[in-house]
Every structure is written in C-alpha cells, then in structure tokens.
Amino acid sequence: MGNLQAESGLRPNNLENKYADASGWTDEGYTAAVDNGAYTREMFQDGWGYGLAQWSYWSRKRDLYDYAKKRGTSIADLDMQLEYLWAELGQYQSVLNTLLNARSVREASDAVLLDFEKPANRSEENCAARAKLGQKFFDEFAGDPPEAAPGSAEGRPPFPTKTTGRVLTVYRRFFYDSDCYKQGTRQTPSGVQVHSTGANNPWLRRYVQPDDGRIGKNVNGNDHNRPGGNVCAGAYIGKQSDGTVAVYESLPWDMRCWLSGSGDNGNANRLGYVGFEICEDALTDRAYFDAAMDQAVLLTAYLCREYGIGMDAVRDHAELHEMGLASNHGDITHWLGKFGLTMAWFRDRVQRTMEEGITVEYVDCDEATVLYQARVTGGGRLNIRSGPGTRYSSIGQAADGSVLDVLEETNADWARVRQGDLVGYSMRMYLEKVEPEDPAEPEIPEDPETDLPPVDAVKLTLKLPADALRRALETGNLVIDCRSGSVANIDYL
C-alpha cells in the first residue's frame, strides 16, 4: 500500500506527473483518450507511468490495456487495476510469498519495491520512506496489536489455529491436452454453474484422465482431456476406483470452461460461471446421490467464499437455460427431482456450509517430472504457448527473471514448461538453466580428543561370518572405536 501511495497517490487515473507536465495531457484527458481509442493501444505503450502502480514498462502496460478491454472497463477502473495487479503478482511468486508471510511492513514493502517495481532508486532512504508510508496503512487498518497472542514476540497476529467446518479435498488434474485449456481464457469467476453428465456412468475415469492411480484407466479414449473435444468442465465429481466420491479440478478456477452452451441472452461460460460436472449413475442410488451432492455443495461453497459469489449466481444448467444463458438441458434439476429436492435446497445447503466454514486441501495428481528449472532471460515477458511454435496462441507469460519448471525439451527451439498452474511451451533461447546449489556439506563432528582433520570418505569392508555379524548387530556388541589415532579398532564382543 505504501508503494502504491508513493507511486500514484492511490489514484487509478494518475498519469506520471513529469510526462503529464511535458505532454500537456491531464489525467482525465489521457484516460478518456485511451478509453475512446483516440490514443491507441500502440501509443499507450509510451513508457509513461500510469495507474495505481504507475505501470510504465511496455509489455506490462500493454497487458493492462488488454486486460481492461477484455473486461470492458475504463483503463482507470479501480477494481480492474486491482485484479490486474493481483494477476501480475501471481507471476512473481517469491514477492507474493514474501507478502503473505512477511513479519514486518518493511519486509513486505522491500519485496514489492525491489523485486516487483524494480525502480532506478533502490537506496536505503527510498526503501525506508516507502515502508514508512506502508506502516501508516498498517497502523490504521491492521487493527490493534493482538492481545491474545502470547508467544508472538514480534506482535504478529497469530494464525487461527481452530479449523472450522468441513474439509474439502480437491484432486488437481488439469486437462493440459484439451483444446479448452489450450485456449486458456482467463476471467474473474462471477458465478457457479452446476451440471450432471446425463449418462449412467459414475466413474471419474470416464471423463478424467490420465489415471493418477486412484481413478483407473479409460480404455475407450473418450475422456475430456484430449484434443478435439467441445466440452470441458472446470471440475468433475464422481467415483474413484475404490468407490470414494471425489472432486477433480480440471481447469484453474479462473479459466473459462466449455459447459453451458448459449441461450437467447448469452453464455454462462463467458459470463464467468465456474462450472463442474457431477457424474450421473442410474439416478436411483440415494447413497451415491448424497455423497456426490455433498461434494458438490462443499465445492460450490468454497468457490463462493473464494470469489465472493452470491447465492443468486449459483445455478444449474436447467436454471441457466431458463435465464437464457445456456443450452436446453434439465440437469441437475431432473436428478434432484428424483429425491423430491430442488436447487433451492442445494443453495440452502451451500449457504449453511459457508457459515460453518470450509478448509480446502489440494492433492496434486500431476506427476510430470521436472527435468530442471530455468530462469527467464531476455528482458521481457516470455510467452507460454499452447504448442511448440509461434503459431500457437499464448496462454500466459512469465516475467523476466522468474523461474520455470522445464518438463521436456521438445525440440531444439522449444521446451514444455510449467509455471504455477500453467503448462505450455516456451522458446528455449530465453531459458537459462538454473544449476542446483551444491548440497550442504555433511557436518563432521569434531573429535574432542584427537582433533583429527576430517576425512573425505571412509570405505570400510567388514569381513565377518554372516551369522556372527547378525548376532553382533542384534545384541549391540559391535564396538567401533575411532579415537586412537589413524586406526579404527573394531571389537566384536
């Protein structure tokens, strides 16, 4: 907050003052010109600082522009800029980690200033001044020092230790091979769309692949994680091989799913409805119904809490069709009806689950082996594409200096890489292998009596009758005495 204050005075339409003065643009005039297109996307990459964080670097500024246009907001929209800032921070994992775990305002402030903004002035005075601004926000908004925090020596608020409510386990198995994932449209979740598959097959392996050792293999090759499919949910709920009902996350929650189809008034996918499928069975087994709905309720409650989604934006396919936002299907209302229930019942349970609280545990099912890690070089943001070539669309970007997992050296020019929840292809010429640090030298305890210099390695061959050795180890009668100079005495008692 201190850094944003210093950069822009917390005014999202702020044009960097020296350029405003030199060019004659006012904040309002410049903003309006960018919004109405008189000042074009290319001109907007003018290098002049703009907005909350005074974005000036050409690619970050271009991305801000695209982000605003995609959302249909003004370039000066506060919420849009905050969301963009948050998305950018996701590309700076180490800065984000510091922010989430910082023990002082200064620590957090320095991380943002030195590793995120990276200004020319990196002096101690500047760092201290920024942190001082941040401290004011902390003092005003972070509340009183915790009274009930014995043991927190630095006055840091304690983490809540009481886990409330239910535990939701989410198995994460992103559909990297689906066209939907490769298109990779990111959007802010604004609702939850609940579907069921309409086919009698409660097994997750029908839709989710490859096998993680829990769901089993789909031998028919008709799962949803493959090219050419036109349906892709954000998650699937069904049975693992042993009959356990589980949730599998197949797309990052903020990635647009392909699920609703369109209605007369629009398309729920495009409006930001996060969607999941519940695998149907023959619709007569109450125990499976209860278990599947229980997971669906937990997942919906989690998404609503996470993204601030209200109950009126929790809709099933049938309701979305009524609203003109989806194709004509009856799920999941037809299934609920078999047991005399409605979506109102579903929403009521979601509401109550939110009040009781939810803890989420993720299980990563992606066993992709990491060949090595590599640092992004070249001074700009590196595209992560849906395939190994510039003709493939960009599904994300990695910041200069950030570190990626290299999963595969696809060919001389391209590598398959992973950053956070993104997997795709990047050009190898901009990747510099990070050599793993040498493992720490094992500590050799000093010998107080002889003070011998440490030896690099000792190879010792014991030639004892096998049963004598076994007895010696069992009875503990093997004594090794290394303290008599350069010779070790080994006694078998």
Ligand SMILES: [Zn+2]
């Ligand atoms: Zn549906």
